[in-house]
Amino acid sequence: xxxFRLAPAVAEAFPGTRIALVTATGLxxxxxxxxxxxxxxxxxxxxxxxxxxxxxxTDPRIEAWHAAYRSFGTNPRRVRPSVxxxxxxLAKKGALPRINPAVDSYNTVSVRHGLPAxxxxxxxxxxDVDIRPAHGTEAFTPLGxxxxxxxxxxxxxxxxxxxxxxxxxxNHRDAHRTRVTEDSTRVVFALETxxxxxxxxxxxxxxxxxxxxxxxxxxxxAVRHLAPDHPHVVL
Numbered sequence: 001x002x003x004f005r006l007a008p009a010v011a012e013a014f015p016g017t018r019i020a021l022v023t024a025t026g027l028x029x030x031x032x033x034x035x036x037x038x039x040x041x042x043x044x045x046x047x048x049x050x051x052x053x054x055x056x057x058t059d060p061r062i063e064a065w066h067a068a069y070r071s072f073g074t075n076p077r078r079v080r081p082s083v084x085x086x087x088x089x090l091a092k093k094g095a096l097p098r099i100n101p102a103v104d105s106y107n108t109v110s111v112r113h114g115l116p117a118x119x120x121x122x123x124x125x126x127x128d129v130d131i132r133p134a135h136g137t138e139a140f141t142p143l144g145x146x147x148x149x150x151x152x153x154x155x156x157x158x159x160x161x162x163x164x165x166x167x168x169x170x171n172h173r174d175a176h177r178t179r180v181t182e183d184s185t186r187v188v189f190a191l192e193t194x195x196x197x198x199x200x201x202x203x204x205x206x207x208x209x210x211x212x213x214x215x216x217x218x219x220x221x222a223v224r225h226l227a228p229d230h231p232h233v234v235l
């Protein structure tokens with residue numbers, strides 16, 4: 001079992017934080033996921049016909065993340081929150097990247113609702129996970145760059161387990177070690193907002209949509225929440 005904890009310093013600095021943790025166990029990532037494929041295609045069709053656009057920099061959901069990044073010393077136009085970067089890529093190219101069904105599922109839900117999302121293969125997580133300010137001594141190897149080692153600056157918000165950093169700049173980029181592949185069978189997906197008073201229901205809707213995409217391809221799914229008034233969950 002893995003605990004996820006929201007550090008007091010993060011809860012105090014960002015009191016509107018709410019994180020939905022969607023777990024899937026017994027995941028089958030090598031079979032076709034037709035509902036996910038259709039969800040991706042539908043989003044791309046809506047973009048093409050002009051009936052939907054991804055959230056941009058002036059959207060309050062994205063503005064909140066830009067403000068958070070600046071507060072811990074990250075320039076959000078150089079190092080963008082994941083949903084901001086994904087939305088910009090979609091708007092430019094007209095298509096979402098196809099990675100694998102599980103990743104495609106959370107990417108689609110993330111950009112549809114304007115909420116950052118990430119995922120960790122729980123079989124490669126060491127110990128518990130804390131969402132906390134970095135100490136400045138931890139190691140991080142970015143997704144897709146297995147030979148790169150970075151050191152987050154002190155105070156940068158990170159997800160961290162006992163072996164290192166799982167994602168830098170709160171939600172900019174996940175770690176290579178805990179990446180989700182077609183062979184991942186125990187995965188936790190994190191959907192986030194800093195505006196729980198405005199976007200709490202949106203977060204719930206997004207988590208339910210993601211769970212619905214995962215459920216046909218998993219033995220079990222569940223949704224749990226982290227927030228300042230509920231800073232600890234066990235998966």
